[in-house]
Amino acid sequence: MAKQVSMQEAAALVKDGMTVMVGGFLSVGGANELLHAIAETGVKNLTLICNDGGQPALEHGVHEMIHNGQFKEMYATHIGINPEVGQMMNEGTMKVTLVPQGSMAEKIRAGGYGLGGVLTPTGIGTPVGEEAGKKLVEVNGKKFLLEEPLHADIAIIYGTQVDKYGNIRYHGTTRNFNVVMASAADTVVVQADEIVDMIDPDDVVVQGILVDYIVDGGAK
Amino acid sequence: MDKNEIKAFIAKRVAKEFHDGDVVNLGIGLPTMVPSFLPPDVKVILEAENGMVGAGAKPEVPDKCVSDAGGQPSSIAPGGAFIDSATSFGIIRGGHVDATVLGALQVDEKGNLANWIIPGKMVPGMGGAMDLVVGAPNVIVAMEHTQKGAHKILEACTLPLTAQTCVTKIITEMGVMEVTDKGLVVTEINPEFTQEQMQEATGCKLTFAADIKNME
Numbered sequence: 001m002a003k004q005v006s007m008q009e010a011a012a013l014v015k016d017g018m019t020v021m022v023g024g025f026l027s028v029g030g031a032n033e034l035l036h037a038i039a040e041t042g043v044k045n046l047t048l049i050c051n052d053g054g055q056p057a058l059e060h061g062v063h064e065m066i067h068n069g070q071f072k073e074m075y076a077t078h079i080g081i082n083p084e085v086g087q088m089m090n091e092g093t094m095k096v097t098l099v100p101q102g103s104m105a106e107k108i109r110a111g112g113y114g115l116g117g118v119l120t121p122t123g124i125g126t127p128v129g130e131e132a133g134k135k136l137v138e139v140n141g142k143k144f145l146l147e148e149p150l151h152a153d154i155a156i157i158y159g160t161q162v163d164k165y166g167n168i169r170y171h172g173t174t175r176n177f178n179v180v181m182a183s184a185a186d187t188v189v190v191q192a193d194e195i196v197d198m199i200d201p202d203d204v205v206v207q208g209i210l211v212d213y214i215v216d217g218g219a220k
Numbered sequence: 221m222d223k224n225e226i227k228a229f230i231a232k233r234v235a236k237e238f239h240d241g242d243v244v245n246l247g248i249g250l251p252t253m254v255p256s257f258l259p260p261d262v263k264v265i266l267e268a269e270n271g272m273v274g275a276g277a278k279p280e281v282p283d284k285c286v287s288d289a290g291g292q293p294s295s296i297a298p299g300g301a302f303i304d305s306a307t308s309f310g311i312i313r314g315g316h317v318d319a320t321v322l323g324a325l326q327v328d329e330k331g332n333l334a335n336w337i338i339p340g341k342m343v344p345g346m347g348g349a350m351d352l353v354v355g356a357p358n359v360i361v362a363m364e365h366t367q368k369g370a371h372k373i374l375e376a377c378t379l380p381l382t383a384q385t386c387v388t389k390i391i392t393e394m395g396v397m398e399v400t401d402k403g404l405v406v407t408e409i410n411p412e413f414t415q416e417q418m419q420e421a422t423g424c425k426l427t428f429a430a431d432i433k434n435m436e
Contacts, residue, residue, distance in 0.1 A: 080344030
């Protein structure tokens with residue numbers, strides 16, 4: 001069962017060299033206070049799997065850890081909003097692999113749902129397709145790219161409401177990558193805007209059995 | 221026309237492509253201007269790839285949990301739904317979004333599109349663009365006809381592609397072009413330009429339709 005821990009205890013779960021999935025879309029629906037606490041620990045040599053490089057206009061978010069140089073490598077779909085990522089990529093201080101957004105979601109879902117990969121038409125004939133070494137597979141005369149699964153040591157995700165069983169409910173556009181990431185990491189930590197006794201089972205989006213640790217984000 | 225007038229003129233023409241109830245995903249910049257030009261009897265359902273079908277107007281009071289695909293405050297329209305990223309791209313890749321409108325660095329006569337990277341210079345990433353143009357049945361490129369006079373509509377794209385043979389229509393301040401098996405067919409031309417001027421501004425052979433109309 002999911003265990004409620006302090007911000008510092010949760011931050012200490014991220015260790016040097018880990019592969020870390022971070023939910024959020026331009027830091028909307030990100031575990032931003034927890035990411036700030038992780039930034040403060042100074043943990044390093046991490047590999048990041050995140051839609052983007054955060055939204056530097058916001059005080060807290062994954063951009064703080066990027067700015068600190070805590071990641072040696074990153075998988076992302078869009079880095080234009082955080083120019084620092086592009087700079088680090090060009091200077092060679094962080095290796096960046098760009099993945100189409102839909103493929104990123106499916107690679108993570110495959111990693112979490114026990115699939116050997118997914119077949120998608122997205123990326124064929126582009127620098128992230130066959131040229132990047134991905135296999136072309138023909139099914140019923142149609143060509144697809146094989147996108148292999150992504151898995152992480154730890155996922156740092158967000159929930160609007162989290163109950164003591166670890167079940168998560170979302171408000172607005174905050175579901176984004178949080179939902180698939182909850183299935184695809186050895187350890188899953190959720191930052192909650194609000195911790196409640198029990199969420200109506202009809203409203204649960206991420207099942208508590210996938211969640212290991214809950215942190216109160218202090219929003220309510 | 222100045223730059224803003226050109227953009228508004230293009231957006232106004234793109235708005236005519238839509239039917240009431242169409243599901244549409246709009247790229248950043250010029251495409252976001254399209255909804256303001258829709259006639260009152262045409263309502264489109266906006267898909268925002270970050271997590272909603274039925275995106276609404278910019279809210280007076282922002283909710284930090286409701287944003288558009290640029291991370292800026294947004295709202296949800298009546299009948300809308302919030303979705304996660306895998307669902308969002310299932311909807312997109314599965315062909316459930318009728319049309320996408322986006323800008324281009326280059327587009328060619330086969331409908332190949334390049335709009336996500338200039339090697340060594342601009343590396344913003346593809347975001348959702350590669351999935352959108354592969355999944356949507358109608359892919360409309362809305363852009364200025366040239367880049368300060370340099371051709372953007374070519375025989376073959378020279379920049380890395382976003383996707384192959386995906387573009388169905390190109391709308392610029394000079395005219396409307398359909399991508400066909402026989403190359404680009406101009407179906408409408410802005411009366412401010414001659415066919416010769418439009419051809420001159422284009423890097424591939426244009427065919428002017430027999431029943432060509434004025435672009436309005």
